[in-house]
Amino acid sequence: MLxxxxxxxxxHFLQIPGPSPxxxxxxxxxxxxxxxxxxxxxxxxxxxxxxxxxxxxxxRHPVVIYPSSGTGAWEAALSNTMSPxxxxxxYETGHFATLWMKMATRLHLAPxxxxxxxxxxHLPQAPSWRRGVQADxxxxxxxxxxxxxxxxxxxxxxxxxxxxxSDIASVRRAIDAAKHPALLMVDxxxxxxxxxxxxxxxxxxxTIGGSQKGLMLPPGIGFNAxxxxxxxxxxxxxxPRSYWAWDEIVEMNKDGYWPYTPNTNLLYGxxxxxxxxxxxxxxxxxxxxxxxxxxxxxxVDAWGLPxxxxxxxxxxxxxxxxxxxxxxxADAVRRLIYERxxxxxxxxxxxxxxxxxxxxxxxxxxxxxxLATLAGCEMGxxxxxxxxxxxxxxxxxxxxxxxxxxxIETRR
Ligand code: PLP
Numbered sequence: 001m002l003x004x005x006x007x008x009x010x011x012h013f014l015q016i017p018g019p020s021p022x023x024x025x026x027x028x029x030x031x032x033x034x035x036x037x038x039x040x041x042x043x044x045x046x047x048x049x050x051x052x053x054x055x056x057x058x059x060r061h062p063v064v065i066y067p068s069s070g071t072g073a074w075e076a077a078l079s080n081t082m083s084p085x086x087x088x089x090x091y092e093t094g095h096f097a098t099l100w101m102k103m104a105t106r107l108h109l110a111p112x113x114x115x116x117x118x119x120x121x122h123l124p125q126a127p128s129w130r131r132g133v134q135a136d137x138x139x140x141x142x143x144x145x146x147x148x149x150x151x152x153x154x155x156x157x158x159x160x161x162x163x164x165x166s167d168i169a170s171v172r173r174a175i176d177a178a179k180h181p182a183l184l185m186v187d188x189x190x191x192x193x194x195x196x197x198x199x200x201x202x203x204x205x206x207t208i209g210g211s212q213k214g215l216m217l218p219p220g221i222g223f224n225a226x227x228x229x230x231x232x233x234x235x236x237x238x239x240p241r242s243y244w245a246w247d248e249i250v251e252m253n254k255d256g257y258w259p260y261t262p263n264t265n266l267l268y269g270x271x272x273x274x275x276x277x278x279x280x281x282x283x284x285x286x287x288x289x290x291x292x293x294x295x296x297x298x299x300v301d302a303w304g305l306p307x308x309x310x311x312x313x314x315x316x317x318x319x320x321x322x323x324x325x326x327x328x329x330a331d332a333v334r335r336l337i338y339e340r341x342x343x344x345x346x347x348x349x350x351x352x353x354x355x356x357x358x359x360x361x362x363x364x365x366x367x368x369x370x371l372a373t374l375a376g377c378e379m380g381x382x383x384x385x386x387x388x389x390x391x392x393x394x395x396x397x398x399x400x401x402x403x404x405x406x407x408i409e410t411r412r
Contacts, residue, residue, distance in 0.1 A: 013343035015373045017160050017319035018190055018213035020363030022269075026216060029272035030265045037261055046256025049267050052274035056192060056215075056282070057207055057225040059199040062250050065270075066222040067263040070189040070210035073222030074100050075107070076244035077185050077206040081152065081230055083238040084108045088152040089141060089182065091115070094129045095161035095350035100154060100187060107239060112150075114141060122306065122323070126351040129162050132314035135170035142178035152183045158191030160213075161349040163321040163358065164309045165195050172203040183230055189213065192223070193277055194289045194318045194362045205230040211266065213318070214285070215273045216363040220266050226250075284406060289317035291403060292361040292370055296320050299374045299396040303381065304389025308356055319346065322377075323356045328386055330357045337380035343373060367400040 006012075014021045035041050053063045066072055082088065085108065090101045092115040104111040114137050120127035133155050142150065153175060158165045168186055175184055183205040188197050193214030199207045204227065211221035226246060234246055248259045277285055293315060300307055300322050308321025324330045334345050334357050346358030359377065361370055374393050381388060 007342055010342070013341070013369070013373055013376065015360045016344050016346040017163075017358050017360035017362065018210075019219050020213055020216055020360060021365070022218055023216055023276070023364040025276065026269045026272045030218075030269040032265070032268050034264050037264055038257065042264070043256035045264075045267055045271060046253070046258070046262070048256075049270045049274065050253050050256065052278070053223065053270070054225075056274070056277065057199040057209070057223070058197065058201065059207075059225050059227075061200070061228060062226050062231070062246075062253065064224045064226065064246055064249050064253070065262070065267075066224070066244070067220060067261075067266070068222035069219055070187075070208065070222050071099075071103070072244070073189075073208045073210065073224055074103055074187065076222070076224050076241075076246075077208050078104060078107055078109065078152075079237075079239040079241040079244050080224075080234045080246050081183055081185070081206065081237050082107070082109055083151075083236075085110060086151040087112060087145075087149045088154055089114065089138060089150050090154045091133045091138065091156075092128045093131075093133060093156050093159040093162065093164055093166060095352070096159060096187065096189075097156045098350060100156070104154070109239075111154075112141070114138065120310075123352075123355070129159075129351060130164070130308055130310045132164050132311055133166040133171060135167070135174035138171060139174035139178050142175060142180040142182065145180065148181055150180070150182050152185050154185045155187070157186050157188040157197065158195050158316055158318055160190040160319060160346075160358075161321075161352065162308045163316040163319045164311070164314050165191060165316045165318070166314060168197075168204065169202045176203075183233060190318055190362075193273075193282075193285060195316065196286050199225045199227075203227075205233075211270065214289075214362055215270065216276075217266060217269045217273055220263055221270060286317065288405065289362060291405060292365065292367075293317045293320065294403070295367070295370060295396045295399040296359055296361050296374065298399040299378075299392030301392075302390040302395035303378070303392045308352070318362045319358050319360045321348075321352070321356050321358050325386060328384065329354050333357065333380055333384045333386070336384055337376050340380065340383070341376040343376035343380075345377070367405065371396055371400070
């Protein structure tokens with residue numbers, strides 16, 4: 001028989017920026033027997049998760065839940081709202097923004113890819129991958145489009161390849177200042193339920209989410225939160241779509257059902273995840289991630305290694321990208337850390353391949369799992385011969401010890 005569990009003692013440290021570790025509570029919830037997806041029990045589950053997920057997106061409007069990865073939900077957002085040849089303004093924050101742009105081309109749209117203009121001595125090939133979206137460039141470009149040929153503005157909220165969380169409200173303001181009717185579409189696949197996000201308040205038309213990050217679920221659920229304007233645009237949009245089409249799904253979701261077989265057991269997990277998030281409170285969830293991120297950044301600073309994001313106001317609460325000195329293969333360091341300490345770190349993606357690794361600090365974690373993660377990094381970096389300015393573990397211990405988390409509830 002093929003052996004699939006390579007971690008015989010203790011828990012594997014899954015510290016990539018998603019999939020994040022799945023809490024035991026959610027694993028147990030998903031082990032309930034699969035039920036008839038057209039029976040009465042299912043309707044109750046469907047209605048619960050469909051209304052609960054709206055609280056996480058902060059919307060009063062429909063959220064569609066697909067049995068898909070995040071990539072499917074990207075495609076759903078574009079194919080429901082756009083027509084062949086439509087111009088879309090996209091912004092190069094990193095690898096995931098680039099993949100979404102490539103998808104737009106494959107779907108026969110005409111993407112225009114804006115990027116931060118300037119040079120960066122350390123990473124000359126990727127200055128735009130170190131900063132947040134610059135809303136003023138978007139506004140300038142939209143002002144030039146007096147014929148309103150641009151139909152959508154697409155940005156990634158939490159760019160998982162770099163550790164940058166862009167200011168979405170500023171993008172909305174830019175679109176409004178240019179008096180442009182383009183739809184605003186935002187990928188918060190890795191920001192959902194870990195970084196502050198407000199679909200309605202920020203005037204987002206389609207928000208794309210995924211299950212395997214802040215929601216602490218396995219991969220396999222994609223989301224589209226849809227504004228009334230986007231639903232209206234879908235009526236005229238002519239890109240071919242069938243599986244992804246919102247209309248039938250939204251209609252059947254009213255009673256808690258789907259037009260096809262949904263991923264029932266993942267929905268049990270989603271129901272549990274929503275209960276956990278509601279009990280903690282979204283603001284506490286965000287504060288918890290911010291606090292963890294600060295401790296991890298204190299460690300990276302103490303090592304004397306640069307952080308991929310160079311704008312402190314857009315540091316991601318979800319992950320931190322650590323740049324290694326030139327000449328050091330970051331993937332070789334990651335491999336060493338995995339083999340010696342049973343710890344998985346995120347690889348450098350696209351233009352950053354081999355240059356950096358990413359530490360995920362999201363979901364089902366705590367101060368001590370993060371300290372152990374940082375210890376694994378520190379030992380691995382030293383074994384790989386990377387010169388460190390000081391102990392990151394020591395710096396993070398001091399940071400966590402002097403910035404108390406919410407106390408653990410022991411009262412009955
Ligand atoms: N967008 C972002 C920001 C992501 O982090 C990811 C995956 O990590 C994706 C899109 C693609 O999602 P998936 O791999 O679930 O298809």
